[in-house]
Every structure is written in C-alpha cells, then in structure tokens.
Amino acid sequence: MDSSTRPTIQPCVDVVLLTIRNGHLQVLLHQRKKEPSLGGWALPGGYIHPEEDESTEAAALRVLKAKTSIVPPYLEQLRTFSGPRRDPRGWSLTVAYYALVPWAILKAVKGGDFETIPAAGALNLSFDHVEIVKEAVSRLRTKGQYSSLPCYLAGVEFTLPALQVVYEQVLGDALNKAAFRKKIQDMGILEAVVGKTVSSGPNRPAQVYRLKKAFRSKLALLERGV
Amino acid sequence: MDSSTRPTIQPCVDVVLLTIRNGHLQVLLHQRKKEPSLGGWALPGGYIHPEEDESTEAAALRVLKAKTSIVPPYLEQLRTFSGPRRDPRGWSLTVAYYALVPWAILKAVKGGDFETIPAAGALNLSFDHVEIVKEAVSRLRTKGQYSSLPCYLAGVEFTLPALQVVYEQVLGDALNKAAFRKKIQDMGILEAVVGKTVSSGPNRPAQVYRLKKAFRSKLALLERGV
Numbered sequence A, B: 001m002d003s004s005t006r007p008t009i010q011p012c013v014d015v016v017l018l019t020i021r022n023g024h025l026q027v028l029l030h031q032r033k034k035e036p037s038l039g040g041w042a043l044p045g046g047y048i049h050p051e052e053d054e055s056t057e058a059a060a061l062r063v064l065k066a067k068t069s070i071v072p073p074y075l076e077q078l079r080t081f082s083g084p085r086r087d088p089r090g091w092s093l094t095v096a097y098y099a100l101v102p103w104a105i106l107k108a109v110k111g112g113d114f115e116t117i118p119a120a121g122a123l124n125l126s127f128d129h130v131e132i133v134k135e136a137v138s139r140l141r142t143k144g145q146y147s148s149l150p151c152y153l154a155g156v157e158f159t160l161p162a163l164q165v166v167y168e169q170v171l172g173d174a175l176n177k178a179a180f181r182k183k184i185q186d187m188g189i190l191e192a193v194v195g196k197t198v199s200s201g202p203n204r205p206a207q208v209y210r211l212k213k214a215f216r217s218k219l220a221l222l223e224r225g226v
Helices: A056-068 A103-107 A129-145 A149-153 A160-171 A177-187 B056-068 B103-107 B129-145 B149-153 B160-171 B177-187
Strands: A012-021 A024-031 A045-047 A074-083 A092-100 A115-118 A157-159 A190-198 A206-211 B012-021 B024-031 B045-047 B074-083 B092-100 B115-118 B157-159 B190-198 B206-211
Touching: A012 A056, A012 A103, A012 A129, A012 A149, A012 A160, A024 A129, A024 A160, A045 A056, A056 A074, A056 A092, A074 A129, A074 B074, A092 A129, A092 A149, A129 A149, A129 A160, A149 A160, A157 A160, A157 A190, A160 A177, A160 A206, A177 A190, B012 B056, B012 B103, B012 B129, B012 B149, B012 B160, B024 B129, B024 B160, B045 B056, B056 B074, B056 B092, B074 B129, B092 B129, B092 B149, B129 B149, B129 B160, B149 B160, B157 B160, B157 B190, B160 B177, B160 B206, B177 B190
Parallel strands: A012 A092, B012 B092
Antiparallel strands: A012 A024, A012 A045, A024 A115, A074 A092, A157 A206, A190 A206, B012 B024, B012 B045, B024 B115, B074 B092, B157 B206, B190 B206
C-alpha cells in the first residue's frame, strides 16, 4: 500500500498522575465528556499537536497543565501502547507517561476537573487505561524500591513517619521502622529543617525533613532495595 | 487548530538489534538507499502499517524480518523518540525497540542487506539513531546486570567462558571468573548438555551449557548485580 493511501494514525499522549492521598496511592482521572466512552473515567490525555509540541513529553506536560494547571515534579515516559482495538475509532497509538505529584499540590488546584481514586481500585476505565495504570504502578514499585523516587510523592517537607507511609504505599508492603530509617539515612539524601517539628497525638514531635538541594531534581540510587 | 487541518504524523518503528560478534557488542545497521540521509547508516525501521500491524511491536518484527529474515529471541520496547527536528521531513515519532540476537543466527542469514559494527563506535548515524543506540546499550547494561537477559546473546548452547565474555561486553567491565561462576550458579538457570564439551587451545575441554527449559522464554532476576 502506498503511504499516501494508508489510513492515518493520530498519535496521542496519556498521563498516569499518581499521588498519595489519605495514606493511599491514588491515580488522577477525569470523566469523558464526549464519545467514545462518553461518561467513562479516563486518564488525562490528548492528541499530539505538532504545531506546538516540541516532543511527546512536551505534549504530556501541555495536556496535564490544561487539565490540572500542574507542572509535575516528576514525569517519565512509561511505554507506547498501540493497536487496532484499543480505541473504537480505529488503529491508535498513545505514548503513556507517569507523573508523581504530592497531594498538597493537587489539593491546592482550584477548579480542576478531575478526581483521584485508589490506584488498586482503578478497574473500570475507558480504553486500555486499566492496563496503563497497572504498568505505571508496577514501574513505580520497581524503580522506587531502588531509589529516592518515592520522595517526589512526599511533598517539599515531610516527617520520617510520613515518608515511610509513602514508601509503603509505593512498595505495597509494610516496612520495619528501624530498617527503613537506616536505609534512608544510608542514602544520605535528606536534611533536617532546623527547628521545625510536627506534633500529632501523644508521641513526641517528629522532626521535619526535606531533600538535600543536590537531590531535588535527580534520583539517588540504592544498590539494594528498601 | 482543528484536528482536520493539523499536520499529520506518520509514526515509525526502529530497532536496535544487538549481537556479540568477535567478542564485542555490535549493532546492526543498513545503508540508506534514499533521501533523506541517502547513503547514511541507520537502524532498520519503517512506518507502521495499520492495515497489517497489530501493534508497534508487530511492526518492529515485520521490519526486522524484511531486513534480516530474523525473528529475534528477545525484543523489548525501548522508548518513543519524537520532535520537529529529528527528521528533515518534519515532526516525527518513532517507537524504538531493542532486540538481542546471537551472532550464530545472524551469520546464517543469507543475503541480508546489513552490517554490524561495534556499538561503542556507532557515532555517526542518520537522524537521532546515535542517541537511540546509546539508550539501548544503557538499558541492556542496567537490565543485564540484574538478570539472565545477556543469555539471549549467547546462543542456544555455550560454555561458561563464552557466557562470561557476553556478560563482560554487556556490563562493559571485566569480571572475576570465580565470582561470575558463583553468580550464575546461584541463579540456577543453566543445565549442562550431558557429554558435550568444547576444546580450545591447551586448556581442558569446557563443558557446554544451555538455559533450563523454564528460563528459555523468561528472565531470571538477581537481587544483587553480577
């Protein structure tokens, strides 16, 4: 078949935006306002605009900004999903990304047209978005086990108990408090915010930490998993 | 801009086929027979054919088969590369894959219109193919360090000294013989081919091994790197 007569493909991007809300890993969804899958829950996404997007990553950032006003602290390409049956309009291709955003940032967005639901409960989404969410969670789990990646979900400042909840949600498993603290200390990525503590309940106040400046925009890798 | 007036994107696939030839990690290239980049060296690739390809992976397999007659034992999506400047024809998008093929299989192909050159020396290729090759080697290195992945480069049967050369090429580093053998033994993925040895030089004959059946189509993971 000559390329001029070949059916065209309009490539898309979709973003799995993950956050920790109420102590649970959650995914951001919006309700579709048109066909196909009118009223269905879906990932934020859209067509690539070659006239304005410098890359698929730029397209993902544009789409996220349009839907949530947010520029995520962490965005990584997940995988490209494609085929003749994932969208009823015909052969389609989407470059999927995943983003990590602290809930404090998402919460502050006014008028965002979205919801978040537990990632583990995202079982009935439009298109192949269930598969895309599963793969994003799996990637976060693998990569988070060996790096500081989950810190992007913790916010700018956090206590060690709060950070432990984030790692537990990412890994899907309870962690031993002493072993977790040793691992984090061994990574050498955190610094105490001098004089700042948080009180909750009868325990003594918890020290507030933040990522050292050198690690705020890069990952620290662990030789052995958390 | 309305989607009907938007410039179209014709998505492509490209494949970084890696092999170990003469003890070195090499990449398969072909010389372009038309513009753009006429005469330049490039990865095997081509447009997705929605009328026949079930997915981008199927497109990658079709393209590889057309150029080399080979169905690779291992094929994995690498990343999608995109933007307005990577191809002089305009905004383009390619879903890149990497494939691992033992040299014995590539060598047996008759009339293949390709060459292999050391991956580390692939510094002057068409489009952004240098970047794609670099990223494939980096992925192979990371993933190979923690798994049986390099075994796909070793062929169906191999000696331990030959397998060590494969791991050394993948990792880009010399390995201690005793430590390497212990790691491989701990993985529990190999079985001796009874009664089969290979003689080379004055050393005693080397036992021939192969992957156990259960590992021939799946990766074994290592908790700590080789």
